[in-house]
Amino acid sequence: MILDRILTEKKQEVKLAKTLKSMTEMKQSLAALPPARSLVKALDNRPAIGLIAEIKKGSPSKGIIRADFDPVEIAKVYTASGAAAISILTDEKFFFGSSAYLQAVRKVTDLPLLRKDFIIDPWQVYESRCLGADLILLIAAALDDKMLPELFDLATELGMECLVEIHSEEEYERVKGLPLHLLGINNRDLQTFQTDLNTTVNLCGKIRDSKGCKIVSESGIKNGNDVKFLKSHGVDAVLVGESLMREKDIRQKVLELLGWEGVA
Numbered sequence: 001m002i003l004d005r006i007l008t009e010k011k012q013e014v015k016l017a018k019t020l021k022s023m024t025e026m027k028q029s030l031a032a033l034p035p036a037r038s039l040v041k042a043l044d045n046r047p048a049i050g051l052i053a054e055i056k057k058g059s060p061s062k063g064i065i066r067a068d069f070d071p072v073e074i075a076k077v078y079t080a081s082g083a084a085a086i087s088i089l090t091d092e093k094f095f096f097g098s099s100a101y102l103q104a105v106r107k108v109t110d111l112p113l114l115r116k117d118f119i120i121d122p123w124q125v126y127e128s129r130c131l132g133a134d135l136i137l138l139i140a141a142a143l144d145d146k147m148l149p150e151l152f153d154l155a156t157e158l159g160m161e162c163l164v165e166i167h168s169e170e171e172y173e174r175v176k177g178l179p180l181h182l183l184g185i186n187n188r189d190l191q192t193f194q195t196d197l198n199t200t201v202n203l204c205g206k207i208r209d210s211k212g213c214k215i216v217s218e219s220g221i222k223n224g225n226d227v228k229f230l231k232s233h234g235v236d237a238v239l240v241g242e243s244l245m246r247e248k249d250i251r252q253k254v255l256e257l258l259g260w261e262g263v264a
């Protein structure tokens with residue numbers, strides 16, 4: 001399965017990175033950082049569904065998605081068009097991303113920034129904060145029952161929010177004991193790469209009343225109708241990558257997803 005391959009690589013990558021930068025060094029630079037921005041608050045302050053717009057050059061299933069790729073320019077368009085937050089893929093090997101993209105985008109926007117990577121080690125939590133991330137992704141399928149709460153607590157201690165991602169009811173059972181504020185439901189099956197928005201609908205029906213956290217539907221969201229459909233099932237925000245990256249006019253696509261076409 002692709003996730004296993006990614007995690008094997010990530011372990012090696014983190015092992016090497018730790019020899020280049022110590023956790024002590026990163027801890028020392030934390031004091032100089034401004035407070036992390038809250039996506040929960042950003043969503044609370046919006047009348048409409050929130051869009052977490054992703055900066056995604058490519059993926060393991062699709063290869064390069066956007067050849068004409070300028071993360072800073074894309075971030076400026078997202079910021080000016082009404083996105084609630086920006087997600088940035090920093091994994092290099094499988095997603096053609098870079099930590100440098102996150103650092104560069106941090107300089108041009110005040111929107112909350114989600115570091116989209118495979119976070120498996122406390123070292124990466126410190127690194128994310130130092131790079132300028134406001135929140136991190138924690139994938140239930142990638143973490144055991146000891147590491148998931150450990151990383152969650154550390155991120156919280158550093159002032160960041162966590163988007164905790166699940167794909168099944170079993171995974172929800174594993175994460176529901178955490179003080180969740182953002183629960184991501186990934187519509188993508190990581191074995192087949194197929195996306196199905198009913199993954200969100202089915203899980204929303206089961207978990208909605210048991211948690212006060214924001215529900216974020218992730219992956220495979222193509223157009224304004226998909227967003228309306230998800231909103232009608234109680235979703236608070238959508239995370240969209242590929243559909244935005246394939247557009248020539250990204251601003252127009254943001255407006256379409258938000259249902260603001262013709263408004264601006």
Ligand SMILES: O=C(O)c1ccccc1NCC(=O)[C@H](O)[C@H](O)COP(=O)(O)O
Pocket residue numbers: 002003054056059060061062188190193218219220221239240241242243
């Ligand atoms: O995008 C993939 O193919 C993928 C494969 C394996 C693990 C994760 C993957 N995607 C990461 C994401 O979470 C998506 O980039 C994000 O949800 C946006 O999805 P989309 O709108 O379908 O690009």
